[in-house]
Structures are given as C-alpha cells and as structure tokens.
Amino acid sequence: MLELTYADALREALREEMLRDPRVVLMGEEIGVFEGVYKVTRGLLKEFGPERVRDTPISEAAIAGAAIGAALAGLKPVAEIMYMDFLPICLDQIATQAAKMHFMSGGKLKVPMVLRTQYSLGRVHGAQHSQFFPSWLFQVPGLKVVLPSTPHDAKGLLKAAIRDEDPVVFIESGVLYRTKGPVPHGEYVTPLGQCDIKKKGDDITIVAVSRVVHEALAAASKLDEQEVTAEVIDPRTIQPLDLATILESVKRTGRLIIASDDVKSGGIGSEIAARVVEEAFDSLDAPILRVASPDTPIPFSPPLEQAYIPNAQKIIEAVKKLTG
Amino acid sequence: MKSVEGVRPSDYAKYGLTGEQLLSMLRKMIEIRRFEERVEQLFLQEGVLIGPSHLYLGQEAVAAGTIGALDDDDLITSTYRGHGHAIAKGIPMNLLMAELFGKATGTCRGLGGSMHVAIYPEKGSLYATAIVGSGIPIATGIGLSLQREGKRRVAMTFFGDGASNTGAFHEGINLACVWKVPVIFVCENNMYAMSTRADYAVAAESVAARAQAYKMRAVVADGNDAVAVYLAAKEVVGLARNGQGPTLLECMTYKLHGHGVYDKGDYRPKEEVEAWLQRDPINGLEAKLLKANLATQADFEQIEKEVAAEVEESVTFAKSSPVLSFDELPKLVYARQ
Secondary structure, three states: OEEEHHHHHHHHHHHHHHHHHHEEEEEOOOOOOOOOOOOEEEEEEEEHHOOOOEEEEHHHHHHHHHHHHHHHHOOOOEEEOOOHHHHHHHHHHHHHHHHHHHOOOOOOOOOOOOEEEEOOOOOOOOOOOOOOOOHHHHHHOOOOOOOOOHHHHHHHHHHHHOOOOOEEEEEHHHHHHHOOEOOOOOOOOOOOOOOEEEOOOOEEEEEEOOOOOOOOOOHHHHHHOOOOOOEEEEEEEEEEOOOOHHHHHHHHOOOOOEEEEEOOOOOOHHHHHHHHHHHHHHHHHOOOOOEEEEOOOOOOOOHHHHHOOOHHHHHHHHHHHHHH | OOEEEOOOOOOOOOOOHHHHHHHHEEEEHHHHHHHHHHHHHHHOOOOOOOOOOOOOOOOOHHHHHHOOOOOOOOEEEEEEOOOOHHHOOOOHHHOOOOOOOOOOOOOOOOOOHHHHHHHHHHHEEEEEEEOOOOHHHHHHHHHHHHHHHOOOOOEEEEEEEEEEHHHHEEEEEEEHHHHHOOOOOOOOOOOEEOEEEEHHHHOOOOOOHHHHOOOOOOEEOOOOHHHHHHHHHHHHHHHHHHHOOEEEEEEOOOOOOOOOOOOOOOOOHHHHHHHHOOOHHHHHHHHHHHHOOOOHHHHHHHHHHHHHHHHHHHHHHHHHHHOHHHHHHHHEEEEEO
C-alpha cells in the first residue's frame, strides 16, 4: 500500500486514465498553468500538453456544454467546476442537457463525461463558497453522483467515472484534499453503485457521506468504548444507490442514522430514510434520525461554522437518543 | 463583416453552381415546406398532433443552403425549430413524422417529440435542444472533438436571434474563439424571439456585429436566398475545414407564420408580413432557375408530385406505427445500468 493524499489519489486516477485512453481530456478554470486551485491537476499540463489539459475562461456554462459536446462527438472529457457553488451556473447543461440526452434520443446518444467539483464546507469559505447540495443532482434521472470519502475511493471511483458511459458528477470534499490514506499499488477500479462498510457493528447503522464519514468513524470509535457498536456505511455513490447493503445492515441493527453535510430539508438523509421506511419498516426498532446542516445559509464566522457543521459529537448525541 | 447577396442567375456557372445542385437544394426546400404545411394541418385541422411545435415555414433557404454546403459526415446541432434542419440533413421523413406522433418508430422512439426530432446521429445530426442558446457551447465541444480527430470535419449549429441574448451564446462563442474550433454558428435571424422583436431586444447593430467583440469572423447572408446562403456557408465551411476557426453566419429571414404552430403571429405589422411574402424563398429560387435555363416548370411539378407522395407516406407510416412500451422507459435512462 501507498500512503497518498486525497488530492494526489485523484491526480493518479486522472493521470492513469489519460495514459490509458487518448480520448480523455481535461478542461476547467485554472487546471493547467496554475495546476488546479487545490493542485489536483499538478504536473498534468507538463506531461500531457495544452491539447489535453485545457485551461478555460470563467465560463461554467461553456465548460459544461463543451464537455457535453466533446463527449457526444467521441472524446471522454473530465471537466472541472472549481466550487460546487458555481455548479448552478451550468445547471441547464448538466440537468436539462446532459442528463436527458440518452433517454430523449431513444437510447442513441451517449455522454461519457465527468464533471468534477468540490465543496468547501468546514474551510471557512462563507455562504457562497461552501455549499453542498447533492440532492439537487440526485433528483435528476440520467446523472450519476459520486462522493468519495477516502484517497482509496477517490482514485478508484474517479477511474470508474471516467470509464462510465453516462454523465457523472463527481463531488470532492475540500477539507479532505490534504488527508492521507492507504492506496493500493497499481491498477484498480472501484465500481459505481456499491456501498463500502467502513466499520462493522451490530447496535446501530450510521450511513455517512463524504467528509462526514470521518466524523461518523470518530463517533463510532468513542461509542465502542461505551460498548455501543456502530456500523458505518459509506454509500460512495448516491446515484446509483446501493440500498441493499443499507437495508441488510438496518435489518440487523434495527436503528439508522444518516449523517451528511447537506441541509436537512430534502437532503440525502431524507431520501435514504424514506426508502428504508418503505422497504424495511418492520425491522426498525426506533425512529430514523438525520444529522445534517441546519436549514440556514452557511455562516462565515469560524466558531459559527464549526457549530453549524455535522460532527462526531452531534452523531454521538443522535446515537444516544436511539440507544439510551 | 462581410455581406453576401445573391448572384445573378447568369453568373451561376462562374460560381461553380450546377443545375443539378440547385435543383437538389430546391427539392429540400419543397420537402420542408410541404412537410411543415402537412404538420400544421395535422395540428390545427385534424387535431391529431398535440404539444409544442415550431414550424420552419419561410426559413427553408437557410437549412437548404447551409447544410447543402456541408459534407455528409459533418455534424450539426439543431433546435426546437428543427424540422427543416432534419430534412436538409437527410433524415427520412417517415421517422420525423413518426416522432411527431410520439411513435416508437420515430427518430427518438417517441421520447423526444417535435422539439427534439432532429436528433439522429446516424445522419450526423447530433443533437437538438429545446432550451434557447444551450446548443451553442455544446457545438463548441463538438468542434473540439473534431479538431482533435484531425479529419477536417466541421460542425454547424443553429439558433435564432433570441439566443444571441443568452449567456450560453457569449460563453460558447468566446470559448470557440479561444480554442479556434471548426464550427459554423448559424444565427437564423427571423426578426422575432416569440413576439419580441430583435430590433428591440438585441442591443447591437446586428447579431453578426457581436462577433467583433470576439475578433471572430462574421458573415451576413440574405436568408431568403438559398444561393446566397449556400455561397456564404461554402466559404466559411472551407475556412473551418482548413483550420481557420469558427464563423458567425447570420442569415436574415422571416417566419411565414408565428412562433409556434398555434401562434398566428398577428403582433407583426401587416406590411412587414406582406413584404416578406413577396420574398418567398422557394418562389425566388424557382424564378432564378427558370431565368438561368437550369430547370423548367415541369421539373418543379415533378418535384412537387414526388414530395407530396413522400409526405403522405410519412403520415400513413406514423399513424400505423406502435407506441413504445412504458416498461422500456427505465432501461433508457442510463447507457450503463
């Protein structure tokens, strides 16, 4: 095993796929000469040249649209939208164009593109540079939505996303870029649509997403000391969603918490809770709880932001409500 | 900015225009006209077609002239006013009519409808969008793909005067110029975005004038003169093919009827409508062909007869086709489940 940062693991995935397939091209703001605002594309311009690592103007609609057109006509573009907050600028291209093309053409068109973006909640970026709204995309049939939480998953899932034939929105977590983790030597691909059980447990199931996976693991470790064993499941992709693994766990534990950085109303937790109630109501021994961001814009003030975001303590409190 | 007017019929040979070529262009225009008239009838008189539909009546010279200047393996993207592009690019009429009827035999298996009927990659018609302006950056991306492919293919994308006021137009065109992609951006300026006049809503001398801001080649052509459109397109297609980047080609034309099939267009001054009726693109081309002794009235009658049969056949085909099974829908959301 190698020890890589999340950002370097992503870069490895991009580099390996570019070496493997000449159709893979990168495009986005500041990805070439500047090597990405978080250095995910470091060294790639030098290695692959400006034809394949394409700096763009600040034109999100054109970045997404050009990626779509390039994909329709034979390339495999990986476009970068610098902050998830900028994604609504190109939402027409993603949700109304790319997502519909395969269906609306009766299955003829394919849009094999990846739109990488990141959210910076937890990095004191304020209300317009921290937003996380995966459920907006989750509500659009035709898109795939990927949310890696570890360097291992970041690399394996990005390689799978690039090889996929559908438009994939790949949402990275800004606070995780510098975190390190084990990554296997050599080639591997992590399939889209498979949960990963990050920790086994029998007393309660915690489904956690992206950055919050690490908060859930910290919470689970403290709970172990109190002899409450929590199972931590990372869905890794919310579209497609591997509901079977979540259901299997809930049927064993009888208790479910969903923890994620998006606001509580209409978020990932809402959807997973609804599906579990529909499919496994009889297995539940307690209400399902969600640990999420409150329904307000994100505050700048560092202590207020820390109070705002989901953390291990909030997860432990939720677990105690259900097991206490 | 260059302006392309028609050429005198006596000069056709000098411009390399043959009778065969001009007749084939005329035939496309007649196919579009008769198809659209029949579609209008199916909506308004027979009531068997429903939903939004935006007819190409009056703009036939633009599709015939621009697409006539492309090679078969060049790519286009169309819009919600796309029946004309589809016919000009050679998509079989049966499949178009079946799509309008929502049938499984249609270009999009009945899942697209009138506004997306021109999606038919088999004939190089890669996409048709129903969101004004959104096809422009997509065309830039198609151009990038063709540029990298290096086979000298070009892309052509269509949009109206209204689209030139969207952000997607400016972002897409700017990026096309930054990357020098082989794309012809064809603005069909029919003077109205729904009922909003271009001379009110476009705060520029013309749509083509906007190209100056991007140091982009711009050409204005008389969009009701198929020969002028063809000559203008031929030149800029050749430049794109030779690596000389994109062009904004503005074709000045006019909708014969309103915005959509149910719109009578009665917000337009009578004199204006009358004046444009006098400039009917089909009558105009026929008169020129006669003048140049390149065709006879009998040739036109023969075309009309063949086209009428083709249109009727498409209606029969569409009506007798099945609807896709509802169970198929979930299988068509993703290419890879």
